[in-house]
Amino acid sequence: MSMxxxxxxxxxxxxxxxxxxxxxGARSAIPNEIMSAGVIIALRPRQRLxxxxxxxxxxxxxxxxxxxxxxxxxxxRQIVDLYYRGDLVRSRYAxxxxxxxxxxxxxxxxxxxxxxxxxxxxxxxxxxxxxxxCNLARQVPRRQLHLATVGSLSGEERVASFLVExxxxxxxxxxxxxxxxxxxxxxxxxxxxxxxxxxxxxxxxSRLRQAGVLGTASxxxxxxxxxxALTALTPLADTIRSVHGTGTA
Amino acid sequence: MSMxxxxxxxxxxxxxxxxxxxxxGARSAIPNEIMSAGVIIALRPRQRLxxxxxxxxxxxxxxxxxxxxxxxxxxxRQIVDLYYRGDLVRSRYAxxxxxxxxxxxxxxxxxxxxxxxxxxxxxxxxxxxxxxxCNLARQVPRRQLHLATVGSLSGEERVASFLVExxxxxxxxxxxxxxxxxxxxxxxxxxxxxxxxxxxxxxxxSRLRQAGVLGTASxxxxxxxxxxALTALTPLADTIRSVHGTGTA
DNA sequence: CTATAGCTTTGACAGGGATCAAGTGACGCA
DNA sequence: TGCGTCACTTGATCCCTGTCAAAGCTATAG
Numbered sequence: 001m002s003m004x005x006x007x008x009x010x011x012x013x014x015x016x017x018x019x020x021x022x023x024x025g026a027r028s029a030i031p032n033e034i035m036s037a038g039v040i041i042a043l044r045p046r047q048r049l050x051x052x053x054x055x056x057x058x059x060x061x062x063x064x065x066x067x068x069x070x071x072x073x074x075x076x077r078q079i080v081d082l083y084y085r086g087d088l089v090r091s092r093y094a095x096x097x098x099x100x101x102x103x104x105x106x107x108x109x110x111x112x113x114x115x116x117x118x119x120x121x122x123x124x125x126x127x128x129x130x131x132x133x134c135n136l137a138r139q140v141p142r143r144q145l146h147l148a149t150v151g152s153l154s155g156e157e158r159v160a161s162f163l164v165e166x167x168x169x170x171x172x173x174x175x176x177x178x179x180x181x182x183x184x185x186x187x188x189x190x191x192x193x194x195x196x197x198x199x200x201x202x203x204x205x206s207r208l209r210q211a212g213v214l215g216t217a218s219x220x221x222x223x224x225x226x227x228x229a230l231t232a233l234t235p236l237a238d239t240i241r242s243v244h245g246t247g248t249a
Numbered sequence: 250m251s252m253x254x255x256x257x258x259x260x261x262x263x264x265x266x267x268x269x270x271x272x273x274g275a276r277s278a279i280p281n282e283i284m285s286a287g288v289i290i291a292l293r294p295r296q297r298l299x300x301x302x303x304x305x306x307x308x309x310x311x312x313x314x315x316x317x318x319x320x321x322x323x324x325x326r327q328i329v330d331l332y333y334r335g336d337l338v339r340s341r342y343a344x345x346x347x348x349x350x351x352x353x354x355x356x357x358x359x360x361x362x363x364x365x366x367x368x369x370x371x372x373x374x375x376x377x378x379x380x381x382x383c384n385l386a387r388q389v390p391r392r393q394l395h396l397a398t399v400g401s402l403s404g405e406e407r408v409a410s411f412l413v414e415x416x417x418x419x420x421x422x423x424x425x426x427x428x429x430x431x432x433x434x435x436x437x438x439x440x441x442x443x444x445x446x447x448x449x450x451x452x453x454x455s456r457l458r459q460a461g462v463l464g465t466a467s468x469x470x471x472x473x474x475x476x477x478a479l480t481a482l483t484p485l486a487d488t489i490r491s492v493h494g495t496g497t498a
Numbered sequence: 499c500t501a502t503a504g505c506t507t508t509g510a511c512a513g514g515g516a517t518c519a520a521g522t523g524a525c526g527c528a
Numbered sequence: 529t530g531c532g533t534c535a536c537t538t539g540a541t542c543c544c545t546g547t548c549a550a551a552g553c554t555a556t557a558g
Binding site for chain 3: 435436437447448451452454455
């Protein structure tokens with residue numbers, strides 16, 4: 001599959017995902033009031049979104065993956081957060097970490113709402129308020145899991161953990177235990193997310209491929225012949241499953 | 250000062266801190282309604298607090314430091330969060346990370362409220378609702394800073410960052426640029442917080458002491474002759490200041 | 499006061515990951 | 529078709545940090 005075809009099919013997935021989310025989201029249905037109160041924005045890879053404490057904007061990810069990255073020092077970056085489909089991002093909560101950006105990891109789509117408008121919706125609709133609260137609360141465990149991953153696992157374990165996370169969250173089940181999934185992050189971004197060097201990450205990926213737990217699909221796409229084999233490589237498997245797993249996983 | 254005297258004076262600080270917080274908190278005044286709705290609990294070092302998603306409890310730290318730690322694997326721990334005076338901790342947001350505990354890092358004091366009661370207060374008093382929201386929102390940047398510290402800084406930089414954090418948050422200014430502050434975490438806990446080995450941490454602390462940026466105070470207490478010298482050791486100084494610094498810093 | 503366990507410090511050593519460098523392949527542009 | 533750019537891969541090397549071990553120190557119990 002050429003890159004162009006792949007982009008197109010990704011585009012298809014994007015619009016399909018948006019409509020599916022509007023009808024009934026995979027995880028918890030996105031309220032129609034929110035969908036109709038905002039504007040859909042299509043994002044190209046690496047496109048930045050306005051993200052400061054001053055203007056109070058809220059983004060709802062409808063397709064693709066967003067990332068928040070920061071530059072703790074010149075020539076170094078750290079991705080502190082990933083946002084998947086269904087996640088809410090509010091710029092008011094942005095930190096004053098140096099060089100902080102909210103950008104699309106790959107082709108993505110968001111719904112933009114003003115914070116003021118969302119607040120108004122929450123005030124008049126209690127069910128929306130609780131939906132928003134629940135949405136934001138669900139992000140806390142993910143951040144803690146991320147920290148525990150970066151802080152206490154070896155390089156290989158970190159990579160395996162992230163692959164399991166992707167397989168569970170955006171993967172599609174194939175025959176037996178195999179899973180296919182997009183790789184929404186570039187190698188560099190993935191390295192920054194896992195607090196690894198890009199070179200080291202590449203080596204680890206090669207090792208996993210040689211070991212047979214990771215197969216090469218097309219570019220920007222990965223698959224694992226056996227999810228349990230991949231899962232066995234991370235000590236945090238149970239936690240990842242409970243944080244990122246769907247009902248089917 | 251003997252250990253016994255020190256403990257006693259620490260106890261004095263605890264009760265004084267609680268009353269000070271009740272009167273007017275150092276950062277943002279704790280609403281009287283919350284103070285009178287809960288129960289004060291004195292905590293011994295290493296004392297665990299009930300912390301599960303099932304029973305919805307809320308703790309307000311009135312003195313000392315609480316820590317949330319987890320065991321990503323057997324014989325390894327990672328402290329994912331620190332709570333200082335004035336911070337709210339709600340057990341409902343507890344993750345299902347393996348072996349997760351909320352414990353007092355050292356002698357501490359909390360106000361315990363049931364989540365139900367706090368919700369009722371928030372419903373009837375809008376100013377309390379916004380105080381709580383603001384309190385929780387302030388914790389987001391701290392977690393991101395923590396992740397950036399662990400993920401992208403060297404061992405020495407991490408330690409320096411944490412020392413600056415302590416100096417700014419709980420330190421007392423001395424002559425010139427010197428600062429004295431409690432060390433609320435044991436070496437082991439500090440190592441787990443910074444994702445370092447306890448041995449390595451000890452080595453780094455010794456190095457800092459030899460370099461003269463860290464002086465030897467009594468046990469459980471530290472001081473730096475020059476806060477700027479310490480600050481120069483971390484590339485995240487500005488962020489730490491904006492997240493942990495008081496108006497006076 | 500003593501015994502014991504836990505915490506901290508320090509040394510020797512090995513290993514994992516960072517760094518530097520070169521090479522390969524894919525894509526966009528002329 | 530050729531070229532420049534960028535992302536990715538792979539190798540060689542170095543150093544920071546983890547591991548293991550031993551000793552000193554502190555606190556708590558008896």
